[in-house]
Amino acid sequence: xxxxxxxxxxxxxxxxxxxxxxxxxxxxxxxxxxxxxxxxxxxxxxxxxxxxxxxxxxxxxxxxxxxxxxxxxxxxxxxxxxxxxxxxxxxxxxxxxxxxxxxxxxxxxxxxxxxxxxxxxxxxxxxxxxxxxxxxxxxxxxxxxxxxxxxxxxxxxxxxxxxxxxxxxxxxxxxxxxxxxxxxxxxxxxxxxxxxxxxxxxxxxxxxxxxxxxxxxxxxxxxxxxxxxxxxxxxxxxxxxxxxxxxxxxxxxxxxxxxxxxxxxxxxxxxxxxxxxxxxxxxxxxxxxxxxxxxxxxxxxxxxxxxxxxxxxxxxxxxxxxxxxxxxxxxxxxxxxxxxxxxxxxxxxxxxxxxxxxxxxxxxxxxxxxxxxxxxxxxxxxxxxxxxxxxxxxxxxxxxxxxxxxxxxxxxxxxxxxxxxxxxxxxxxxxxxxxxxxxxxxxxxxxx
Amino acid sequence: xxxxxxxxxxxxxxxxxxxxxxxxxxxxxxxxxxxxxxxxxxxxxxxxxxxxxxxxxxxxxxxxxxxxxxxxxxxxxxxxxxxxxxxxxxxxxxxxxxxxxxxxxxxxxxxxxxxxxxxxxxxxxxxxxxxxxxxxxxxxxxxxxxxxxxxxxxxxxxxxxxxxxxxxxxxxxxxxxxxxxxxxxxxxxxxxxxxxxxxxxxxxxxxxxxxxxxxxxxxxxxxxxxxxxxxxxxxxxxxxxxxxxxxxxxxxxxxxxxxxxxxxxxxxxxxxxxxxxxxxxxxxxxxxxxxxxxxxxxxxxxxxxxxxxxxxxxxxxxxxxxxxxxxxxxxxxxxxxxxxxxxxxxxxxxxxxxxxxxxxxxxxxxxxxxxxxxxxxxxxxxxxxxxxxxxxxxxxxxxxxxxxxxxxxxxxxxxxxxxxxxxxxxxxxxxxxxxxxxxxxxxxxxxxxxxxxxxxxxxxxxxxxxxxxxxxxxxxxxxxxxxx
Ligand SMILES: [Zn+2]
Numbered sequence: 001x002x003x004x005x006x007x008x009x010x011x012x013x014x015x016x017x018x019x020x021x022x023x024x025x026x027x028x029x030x031x032x033x034x035x036x037x038x039x040x041x042x043x044x045x046x047x048x049x050x051x052x053x054x055x056x057x058x059x060x061x062x063x064x065x066x067x068x069x070x071x072x073x074x075x076x077x078x079x080x081x082x083x084x085x086x087x088x089x090x091x092x093x094x095x096x097x098x099x100x101x102x103x104x105x106x107x108x109x110x111x112x113x114x115x116x117x118x119x120x121x122x123x124x125x126x127x128x129x130x131x132x133x134x135x136x137x138x139x140x141x142x143x144x145x146x147x148x149x150x151x152x153x154x155x156x157x158x159x160x161x162x163x164x165x166x167x168x169x170x171x172x173x174x175x176x177x178x179x180x181x182x183x184x185x186x187x188x189x190x191x192x193x194x195x196x197x198x199x200x201x202x203x204x205x206x207x208x209x210x211x212x213x214x215x216x217x218x219x220x221x222x223x224x225x226x227x228x229x230x231x232x233x234x235x236x237x238x239x240x241x242x243x244x245x246x247x248x249x250x251x252x253x254x255x256x257x258x259x260x261x262x263x264x265x266x267x268x269x270x271x272x273x274x275x276x277x278x279x280x281x282x283x284x285x286x287x288x289x290x291x292x293x294x295x296x297x298x299x300x301x302x303x304x305x306x307x308x309x310x311x312x313x314x315x316x317x318x319x320x321x322x323x324x325x326x327x328x329x330x331x332x333x334x335x336x337x338x339x340x341x342x343x344x345x346x347x348x349x350x351x352x353x354x355x356x357x358x359x360x361x362x363x364x365x366x367x368x369x370x371x372x373x374x375x376x377x378x379x380x381x382x383x384x385x386x387x388x389x390x391x392x393x394x395x396x397x398x399x400x401x402x403x404x405x406x407x408x409x410x411x412x413x414x415x416x417x418x419x420x421x422x423x424x425x426x427x428x429x430x431x432x433x434x435x436x437x438x439x440x441x442x443x444x445x446x447x448x
Numbered sequence: 449x450x451x452x453x454x455x456x457x458x459x460x461x462x463x464x465x466x467x468x469x470x471x472x473x474x475x476x477x478x479x480x481x482x483x484x485x486x487x488x489x490x491x492x493x494x495x496x497x498x499x500x501x502x503x504x505x506x507x508x509x510x511x512x513x514x515x516x517x518x519x520x521x522x523x524x525x526x527x528x529x530x531x532x533x534x535x536x537x538x539x540x541x542x543x544x545x546x547x548x549x550x551x552x553x554x555x556x557x558x559x560x561x562x563x564x565x566x567x568x569x570x571x572x573x574x575x576x577x578x579x580x581x582x583x584x585x586x587x588x589x590x591x592x593x594x595x596x597x598x599x600x601x602x603x604x605x606x607x608x609x610x611x612x613x614x615x616x617x618x619x620x621x622x623x624x625x626x627x628x629x630x631x632x633x634x635x636x637x638x639x640x641x642x643x644x645x646x647x648x649x650x651x652x653x654x655x656x657x658x659x660x661x662x663x664x665x666x667x668x669x670x671x672x673x674x675x676x677x678x679x680x681x682x683x684x685x686x687x688x689x690x691x692x693x694x695x696x697x698x699x700x701x702x703x704x705x706x707x708x709x710x711x712x713x714x715x716x717x718x719x720x721x722x723x724x725x726x727x728x729x730x731x732x733x734x735x736x737x738x739x740x741x742x743x744x745x746x747x748x749x750x751x752x753x754x755x756x757x758x759x760x761x762x763x764x765x766x767x768x769x770x771x772x773x774x775x776x777x778x779x780x781x782x783x784x785x786x787x788x789x790x791x792x793x794x795x796x797x798x799x800x801x802x803x804x805x806x807x808x809x810x811x812x813x814x815x816x817x818x819x820x821x822x823x824x825x826x827x828x829x830x831x832x833x834x835x836x837x838x839x840x841x842x843x844x845x846x847x848x849x850x851x852x853x854x855x856x857x858x859x860x861x862x863x864x865x866x867x868x869x870x871x872x873x874x875x876x877x878x879x880x881x882x883x884x885x886x887x888x889x890x891x892x893x894x895x896x897x898x899x900x901x902x903x904x905x906x907x908x909x910x911x912x913x914x915x916x917x918x919x920x921x922x923x924x925x926x927x928x929x930x931x932x
Pocket of ligand 1: 706902
């Protein structure tokens with residue numbers, strides 16, 4: 001980690017090299033460690049240290065962006081020069097999105113020294129325990145244990161200067177039998193590595209793997225499903241991308257366009273984005289340095305708001321809600337700290353409420369088929385079970401669904417009171433999700 | 449670069465590594481995006497650093513850093529060794545790499561026009577023209593969002609190992625895409641892209657010019673608008689389908705390229721990407737496809753995104769047979785697993801996204817070799833069928849057996865002629881059944897090495913660029929339907 005002082009000094013150095021009308025400097029430091037295991041042993045084990053400077057400069061009506069991880073004094077100057085050359089090489093844009101003025105973001109304590117300093121030996125010990133528990137059941141465990149520490153500075157020529165640092169620890173495992181015909185998945189994520197319970201993760205996955213042996217095939221068709229939190233997090237991700245962002249609305253491909261305050265979802269569904277929530281992975285400002293606001297997306301089934309960045313906010317004559325990804329971009333703002341509000345049912349009550357249905361641990365390879373209704377296809381994976389007469393019964397072969405995630409939130413019959421935290425490393429999105437019961441979930445195929 | 453590499457290898461060896469290799473990489477990425485008539489994004493990204501991979505106490509360690517002053521290098525080498533020794537505590541066997549690979553050499557990808565020497569205004573103007581050509585078409589009440597993009601990559605990479613390897617490689621990539629998104633008041637959303645999402649090759653700016661983006665732009669926008677009024681693809685459980693060349697490329701990538709990765713077969717990717725139905729007992733025993741199906745993994749073909757001189761273990765680029773006359777005959781391998789399974793020399797499939805990632809077994813160019821048909825003859829030979837063109841959605845299970853792919857558009861074929869345009873088409877199947885139903889492959893005049901610039905694998909995630917030589921092909925008894 002470089003520390004706030006050094007990063008702010010680097011930002012000042014960058015500003016000293018530009019005569020742009022407006023300039024924005026983003027500095028990101030990452031120290032990431034990951035131990036990966038398969039067949040009950042560690043097989044990949046890595047560490048990465050990187051620090052990146054990204055600058056956006058606006059000269060008149062021309063914008064240029066340059067990024068480099070050479071943060072030596074010469075490197076910083078070269079990056080500023082590249083950004084200027086890029087800006088000046090293009091025609092004037094009629095209406096370039098300005099670099100925003102904003103207030104200081106709330107300070108959030110999301111940095112846990114124990115996570116930042118976690119050693120490979122400690123990760124190996126936890127993994128050893130997971131593999132030992134799996135091996136004792138004649139099963140094999142695969143998975144990864146990651147501990148990250150990061151710092152972010154966003155500063156701009158309007159005097160905005162935001163700093164945040166944090167940590168993330170994530171342990172997940174897929175435990176399977178030797179033939180690969182039965183498997184179970186479990187995960188735990190927290191800013192604090194000390195609260196991750198490796199044994200609990202292992203036992204959940206092992207239990208699912210043991211119960212998954214000799215699955216029966218169910219015919220495709222509509223079923224009531226219990227989506228466990230990992231599957232619900234996946235559903236939330238696609239709704240963030242395709243429905244609850246201002247660009248999707250402006251481009252007329254979002255289901256909620258023009259439907260504010262209409263009750264289009266189940267009254268059991270409340271969805272919001274909150275970068276400041278202490279039970280998430282806090283992220284107090286966005287990639288333009290704008291403080292994140294809590295945005296209510298669905299409230300007891302009613303459509304509420306969508307998230308904005310500066311570019312989309314200007315079109316609608318509103319303020320940014322602090323949901324920019326690095327700008328300029330073509331994908332628009334993103335709700336990346338998503339919460340599905342808990343209900344009042346225990347997990348057992350959810351199961352007891354289903355006459356005949358399917359319990360789904362997680363989804364796999366979900367892809368958009370059509371955007372408006374967030375029509376999705378994908379498969380179930382690592383723990384799929386039949387529910388009969390309010391009880392989990394036999395394991396079932398994985399199924400392919402082709403179903404609308406909008407409809408899934410219309411048909412959400414019940415919501416569990418316990419929630420779980422997830423962090424998607426690829427997109428940087430975080431989710432806190434409960435298990436939910438959904439009626440009329442449509443399956444179109446069965447795997448072999 | 450060379451001095452740094454030598455210093456790192458020396459440090460690693462002195463501190464107890466029994467093997468070490470280092471990659472020192474500098475990558476420059478230029479992105480130009482035009483959206484709705486204006487330059488939306490113009491950026492240049494430079495990433496440099498080194499990654500050192502060691503074996504100590506019989507286990508792997510890896511550390512990578514973007515900074516190369518003495519203290520950073522010292523810390524990175526120590527970290528790699530610390531990681532290896534921690535991993536060794538729970539090892540089930542020692543890592544062995546087989547015979548040494550002490551290759552020395554250099555490689556430079558082929559290109560005529562260095563895209564970084566083409567003026568920015570020429571590149572921007574090309575996109576503005578393509579964008580304008582899309583936006584000029586008659587809208588018939590539709591709302592149109594147009595996007596176009598150019599991407600250029602330059603990579604300089606040094607590889608050195610304690611076995612004596614010393615390899616310098618330099619490559620250039622050029623990629624492009626135009627896209628028209630059409631919507632109407634009824635809430636229908638249709639997208640057309642050209643060449644197929646982003647198409648990319650290890651070539652210079654001449655590749656971009658050859659794509660004729662401006663010339664194709666009006667057709668792409670018109671088709672997006674026409675799709676709004678098109679009929680949905682009618683369902684059938686046993687349709688005859690012809691896949692466009694780019695859809696064959698995607699089909700090969702997902703249903704052949706991924707399951708032949710030997711690390712997946714050995715469950716090393718079980719927690720994320722999944723395993724493979726092509727288990728070891730299937731090698732040389734499984735009829736994967738019909739007798740006209742021949743697939744290679746070939747890092748030597750000009751222009752492919754998986755074309756290079758040496759892989760990221762310093763093994764020379766090779767051409768490996770994967771499917772021969774329909775039979776499954778080979779995996780993509782690396783040094784460790786080829787040695788473990790006595791498969792001979794690694795076939796050079798280890799690739800890392802950048803300096804900060806370890807190499808994994810990745811596709812090079814996985815190609816369906818050309819057959820004998822001209823596309824017009826193949827359509828004329830099809831009495832009742834559907835032509836699927838340009839991928840839109842793709843999903844396949846974790847063993848790579850059960851797939852479902854949608855394309856941007858399809859054409860109904862009746863009596864040997866393309867008749868109706870069809871929207872939201874989807875086909876689904878099971879990998880070997882599907883490939884065994886292949887009864888025609890088009891010839892080399894239709895064969896293109898399609899680029900897949902965003903293939904994901906591994907933890908931490910790695911996005912690697914792969915290539916797929918393919919031409920249109922016909923399949924029988926396929927389940928098709930539509931969804932909106
Ligand atoms: Zn892929």
